[in-house]
Structures are given as structure tokens and as C-alpha cells.
Amino acid sequence: MAHPAEAEDRTPDGTEDPWMGGRFVDPDLICLNGDGESALRGSRCDRCAAITFPTQSSCPRCAATEMSIHPLPRHGVLWTYTIQRFRPKTPYDGPADFEAYPVGYVNLGDEVLVESRLSAPPDRAPRIGEEMELIFTPYTRDADGDTVRTFAFRAVAEDGGEKP
Secondary structure, three states: OOOHHHOOOOOOOOOOOOOOOEEEOOHHHEEEOOOOOEEEEEEEEOOOOOEEOOOOOOOOOOOOOOEEEEEOOOEEEEEEEEEEOOOOOOOOOOOOOOOOEEEEEEEEOOOEEEEEEEEOOOOOOOOOOOEEEEEEEEEEEOOOOOEEEEEEEEEEOOOOOEOO
């Protein structure tokens, strides 16, 4: 499977590719899916089919060590969320001027729950049960001043656009 660093902007909705204009917070978190789009890199147990994120070298369900890379779905459903109101502990290296942000669990294809930042306008709270899509968003700047991106999920409107 090709590494996303070798790809151009692969996101169908016009959001920025995780590699454009800086670097991704952890390149091991993403891969390309079968459609050539950037996706979160999970793992799948070859014995019992359990899915994990991030990737693991052994299965948490059956302890097998035969794991395969498994690109996760780019769409899911918001399972629950909260507002992160305090600066997370290390290894968090975000901006010194911390601002609260929504964080939630997104159920991806009934395969796995992924904890993620949620991208939402300040005047709109996320809604449990709504459809979400994977995006890549600026997270902080590194010591050289380059943009560092991370993944997040945002609500999808019924017409395919972002909800207001």
C-alpha cells in the first residue's frame, strides 16, 4: 500500500491533504485506502478479525500476533463527546495558549470507536448520532514554524457538505 506522503491531495471533499503545507503529527496514524484517499491506519487481527486504532502488534481480543494494516472508514457516527477544557498532559504539544475544543468517539463502520478532535463551529455543538467525516486540520506549529496537522472529524450535512 502506498504511503500518503507519495500522494497528491486525495481528499474528495476539498479538505487539505495531511501532508500539504507542513507535516502530520504522526505519519504512522494514516495510510491510503483502496480508493487512494488518506485514511486512519488501523490494524485487523488475522485470526479473529478484531479491529484496532491505532495499529497494534497483537490482538487485544485473542492475543494473536498476526495483524494486518486495515485502513479505517472515512465516515462514521458520533457516539459521544465532551469538551476538553484543560490543557492535556504530555505528550500534548499544542499551542501554549490552550483553547477548549470538542473531543469525541466516532464509530467507524461499526468496526471501531476512534477518539478524536471534533471540528465544529463555535456556535454549534456536535450532536450524538450524526454522521461524521474524517478531515485533516492544523494542530500547532513546530520549532521551525511549520504547520503540524492532525486528524479530526466533522459533521456531514445530508447533501454531503459540512453542516453549519
